Amino acid sequence: xxxxxxxxFSSWPNAVVTLAILFLAWRLLPPFADWAILKAVWSxxxxxxxxxxxxxxxxxVGEKHRFILFGTYPFDQHWRPALASAVLIGLWxxxxxxxxxxxxxxxVWVAGxxxxxxLMWGGVFGLRYVENERWGGLILTLLLATFGSAxxxxxxxxxxxxxxxxxxxxxxxxxxxxxxxxxxxxISVLFMASVMLPxxxxxxxxxxxxxxxxxxxTLFTAAYLAEVVRGGLQAIPHHQYEAAEALGLGYWKRTxxxxxxxxxxxxxxxxxxxxxxxxxxxxxVLIIGLFDLLTTVKVSLQExxxxxxxxxxxxxxxxxxxxxxxxxxxxxxxxxxxxxxxAPRVLRxx
Amino acid sequence: MKKxxxxxAALLAAAGLVVWFFASNTAQNLEARKIASGLGFLWxxxxxxxxETSGLAYSAADTYFRALAxxxxxxxxxxxxGILGATLLGTLLGLARLSPNWLLAKLAALYVEVIRNVPxxxxxFFWYALISxxxxxxxxxxxxFPGVYLSNRGIFFPLPGSMPVLSGFxxxxxxxxxxxFAALLVGLTTYTAAFIGEIVRAGIQSVRRGQFDAAYSLGxxxxxALRYIVMPQALRAIVPPLTSQYLNLTKNSSLAVAIxxxxxxxxxxxxxxxxxxxxxGIAAIMVVYLAISLSISGxxxxxxxxxxxxxxxx
Numbered sequence: 001x002x003x004x005x006x007x008x009f010s011s012w013p014n015a016v017v018t019l020a021i022l023f024l025a026w027r028l029l030p031p032f033a034d035w036a037i038l039k040a041v042w043s044x045x046x047x048x049x050x051x052x053x054x055x056x057x058x059x060x061v062g063e064k065h066r067f068i069l070f071g072t073y074p075f076d077q078h079w080r081p082a083l084a085s086a087v088l089i090g091l092w093x094x095x096x097x098x099x100x101x102x103x104x105x106x107x108v109w110v111a112g113x114x115x116x117x118x119l120m121w122g123g124v125f126g127l128r129y130v131e132n133e134r135w136g137g138l139i140l141t142l143l144l145a146t147f148g149s150a151x152x153x154x155x156x157x158x159x160x161x162x163x164x165x166x167x168x169x170x171x172x173x174x175x176x177x178x179x180x181x182x183x184x185x186x187i188s189v190l191f192m193a194s195v196m197l198p199x200x201x202x203x204x205x206x207x208x209x210x211x212x213x214x215x216x217x218t219l220f221t222a223a224y225l226a227e228v229v230r231g232g233l234q235a236i237p238h239h240q241y242e243a244a245e246a247l248g249l250g251y252w253k254r255t256x257x258x259x260x261x262x263x264x265x266x267x268x269x270x271x272x273x274x275x276x277x278x279x280x281x282x283x284x285v286l287i288i289g290l291f292d293l294l295t296t297v298k299v300s301l302q303e304x305x306x307x308x309x310x311x312x313x314x315x316x317x318x319x320x321x322x323x324x325x326x327x328x329x330x331x332x333x334x335x336x337x338x339x340x341x342x343a344p345r346v347l348r349x350x
Numbered sequence: 351m352k353k354x355x356x357x358x359a360a361l362l363a364a365a366g367l368v369v370w371f372f373a374s375n376t377a378q379n380l381e382a383r384k385i386a387s388g389l390g391f392l393w394x395x396x397x398x399x400x401x402e403t404s405g406l407a408y409s410a411a412d413t414y415f416r417a418l419a420x421x422x423x424x425x426x427x428x429x430x431x432g433i434l435g436a437t438l439l440g441t442l443l444g445l446a447r448l449s450p451n452w453l454l455a456k457l458a459a460l461y462v463e464v465i466r467n468v469p470x471x472x473x474x475f476f477w478y479a480l481i482s483x484x485x486x487x488x489x490x491x492x493x494x495f496p497g498v499y500l501s502n503r504g505i506f507f508p509l510p511g512s513m514p515v516l517s518g519f520x521x522x523x524x525x526x527x528x529x530x531f532a533a534l535l536v537g538l539t540t541y542t543a544a545f546i547g548e549i550v551r552a553g554i555q556s557v558r559r560g561q562f563d564a565a566y567s568l569g570x571x572x573x574x575a576l577r578y579i580v581m582p583q584a585l586r587a588i589v590p591p592l593t594s595q596y597l598n599l600t601k602n603s604s605l606a607v608a609i610x611x612x613x614x615x616x617x618x619x620x621x622x623x624x625x626x627x628x629x630x631g632i633a634a635i636m637v638v639y640l641a642i643s644l645s646i647s648g649x650x651x652x653x654x655x656x657x658x659x660x661x662x663x664x
Contacts, residue, residue: 294471310479
């Protein structure tokens, strides 16, 4: 009772706000619950039951979930992308624990990615070969985000170092790249990769559509990550540079062993936020015709019998994206709230 | 010192080599595929209609240049209205998150958390499906306020001296937002507002607690303390990240192409498909967005200098 008085009715305006919210909830929640739960159709063999009902057609999601999750991958082989997605998510979760931050983590990743490659392509161990034009759905979104961040990260570090370099030509190139990419929308970079990249290469050399989208996402993300890394570099007090120099370390040793390890630790929370951005941005490959999670949702709506349930379909898609992004953002908040997470072990123990 | 110059010369030479490699390949490929180059196509007849033109006169007999100009006008229209709406909604959200009312603060936090963790493109499709599939036709249009009609043909509202009236299969008079424009505007506004809300909240929280207390002890009410003491100081922390949100909204308006609103990217895309001149089309998109980015950040830097403390060097 005290809590209610202190938090909801502490003053007249406060009480008015509370009552207004309660009134709106009373007016809006019952119809919404009616639509989403009580009058919703949860399972149906065809769309007719849905069209007659007053509520949401969740049966659509049930009917199409295999296509939404796995795209045009051969239907009897769906366990392969399912297992591959689970392995990839497992790798991410495993890497999130600080106890696993060792050099051998990279070996775990290599092993995991080889396993995923074997599962997805097949062609060995009696698995049927599946060309990557047929990959689709969740695994494509996860792969684009994973490789996008893994490849963009080293490039971003080089760009950030270049932007702070003493050499004017290096600085100029890096600033030009970063500002150019950050000044244009991702779509134009994706268009460039899908339409212009083939023109850039010698006649006869072709790159796969998936790879082109991956290149575009990587180059785009690198510019944003570079600014995050630069923020970390700028937060390193100047005496660290001087101390390293006084030890007689050259530029690369100084950067690799003294500056970068500290700068990257500081930058971990904003780095995770940029990865969330990349994860959301992978949905744009829909526009250049790749079969990611959002494309499979959109295509599943095109069957005339089941068209018209866009709201339900996109709510389901939102729920999947939300699950991944929310998990990542909670993780980054956790890192921010425990600054010791980033500190070197020696400092933590003293 | 000498060594560094060799490094730089080598780097520039390598960059030049890469550009030359791409350029020469491109020239060969274009010749092999018999694709014209140059900007001559801009003055040819476009031959396609554009659904909405933001007040510019346009028909299929006009040039590609005019079509692109219409696209740019459409981009500006949605971006400007979106920026206004997102600033308003975002400020309210930021204040709501700091409200002493627990219910309001939690609702605002829930909003921010949900909106920020779902891709904008999914949200745009959602709004578009909601408007074009789930709203009733013009004859049964929802009428939440007098003169305002919501239908799957768009949203209609009155202008001074002109009311929307149902005639035949659609409304006449008043002002109309097409379903595409409405979905894009709602999507961009609600999405960006979530980010702006966080910026406003962080900005207000960056003002030290003592400033509030001092304002209260001067006898100012909460509202007056916010208006005259806290906000002017918070603005200094708010303006720089706000700038990048305005830029993001403008760049994100390019997602219009996915729901069929004829913005610059969408028109340029059609132009590229018709003429085959992809390089010029993409260059046009990039140049325009770079120009917009640079001018918005230029303006915001000027504004930022104005709200910054006098004599403070940033």
